[in-house]
Structures are given as structure tokens and as C-alpha cells.
Amino acid sequence: MKLADVSTWVFDLDNTLYPMATIYDAIGDRMTAYIARAAGVDEDEALILRERYFHAYGATVCGLMAHHNIDAHDFLRDVHDVDYSVLSPDPDLAALIARLPGRKFIFTNGGGGHAERALSRLGFNGLFERIFDIEAADLAPKPQPEAYQRLIASCGFDPRGAVFVEDTLKNLEPAHAMGFFTVVVGPVHPEPHPPYVDAHAPNLTTFLDGWIARGQLGQIGETR
Ligand SMILES: [Mg+2]
Numbered sequence: 001m002k003l004a005d006v007s008t009w010v011f012d013l014d015n016t017l018y019p020m021a022t023i024y025d026a027i028g029d030r031m032t033a034y035i036a037r038a039a040g041v042d043e044d045e046a047l048i049l050r051e052r053y054f055h056a057y058g059a060t061v062c063g064l065m066a067h068h069n070i071d072a073h074d075f076l077r078d079v080h081d082v083d084y085s086v087l088s089p090d091p092d093l094a095a096l097i098a099r100l101p102g103r104k105f106i107f108t109n110g111g112g113g114h115a116e117r118a119l120s121r122l123g124f125n126g127l128f129e130r131i132f133d134i135e136a137a138d139l140a141p142k143p144q145p146e147a148y149q150r151l152i153a154s155c156g157f158d159p160r161g162a163v164f165v166e167d168t169l170k171n172l173e174p175a176h177a178m179g180f181f182t183v184v185v186g187p188v189h190p191e192p193h194p195p196y197v198d199a200h201a202p203n204l205t206t207f208l209d210g211w212i213a214r215g216q217l218g219q220i221g222e223t224r
Contacts, residue, residue: 003101003211003215004215005161006100006101007158007161008103008161009102009103009105009162010104010105010106010151010163010164010180011106011107011164012107012164013106013118014110014118015186016167016185017118017122017124018118018122022087022088023083023084023086023087026082026083027082028050031079032047032050033046035050035068038064038068039064039067039068049063049067053067058142058143058144058171059134061076061134062141072111073112076111076112076134076135077112077113078112080110080111084118085121087118087121088122089121089122090123090124092205093122093124093205094124096205096208096212099212100212103129104127104128105129105130105131105132106128106130106132106133107151107164108131108133109141109142110134111134111135115131129155132155136154137150138150143170143173145178148174148178159175159180160179162180163180163181164180164181164183166182166183167186169190169197172184172197173196176196176197182196182197182198183197183200183207184199184200185204
């Protein structure tokens, strides 16, 4: 796929646009504490529930809605009430994204203002046309097909001219089926790559650097 053929870019947020490790524990601790209160369990049990729901539903909040009748918006606001100053600005990546032609969207299972605060701290303000988070998706998380359908309908683009970049492999499968060109970024991925992965790179900066330099995919793990 040539760079000039891309009309839309869709980026996951956590561990795609920035390494989440620095802020993950703070958010996770608030999730555990919230679950303990809402479900009436101790923190050990709450941690088990948190991980179970994350893996089963793609987003912890969806398991909490299904099993504990929690207010999703209150949960999302509460757990993201953390210190975002631990995130570092990334001017190199910001410059690369700014050079990409086409429309650009954020597509994240986060909510509660998480994306807005993270992007602001990373120095990515103004780079994206819209943040489409789990609240914008009416609480349908990736990889549920409804999440992608709502993104496409709400933002109004043709996935056949769109690139989707993610660190979570399973989130690429429905996107590929809908016609997106799929890119997985991150350090560890299975070989050979599943058929729904079109390209891969160790991180987004490396990927965009290479693609912009060449004007098309070719050397960084292209499979389509
Ligand atoms: Mg991610």
C-alpha cells in the first residue's frame, strides 16, 4: 500500500502512541479499589475480577457492567483520576504524525477523559480529528465488531482506504475483515503473523519513519 493511497489513519492509544507502563499501575490500582467497593470484595478478589473481565470483554468496564451493574461513566472518570505528568512529550512522533496525509483518528477502549489527558501530555494536541473512545462507541469495546462499525459510521470514512495501527493483535482481526490495512506495533509477536496482520514494526516511530521515507510499505515486515 502506498502512502498516497491512504485517506484515513486510525490509531489505538495505549502502548501504540506511547508506552503505558509509566501510568498503568496508577490507573490499575484505582480500578482494583473501585471494583472492591462496587462488588463488595477484598482487593485480592477485585484484582482477579479486573483481569478476568479485561480478558473476557476487551475492557474491564464491560465486565463490570455485565456482572455488577456499575455506572460505566462514573467508573471511567474515577479510575483515570491519576497524575498524567508521568508521561513524557514525544515531539519526534508528533512530527511524524503531522506529516501523514489524510484524516487521523484515535480509537481506544479507554474513556473518562483518559485519551484527552494523555494526548495533551504527550504533545499530540491538534494532531487528530477526533478521539473515538469506548464512551463514543456506546460502550462497545474493541474487538467487538460494533465498535468498528460505530467508528466508521460516526467518523464517515471508507475502511478500504484506512490504516489501523494497534499493539493488541486480536483487535486487528475485525478491522482486517472490514478492509482496513492492519499494522501491529510492539516488541513481541508470534511468527508467522496471522493472516489479518498486513504489516508489523517494533514501534510506531520506526514504522512511520520508514513509510514516510519510502512513500510506501516495503521493508518493515510488509505482508501485503
Ligand atoms: Mg493498546
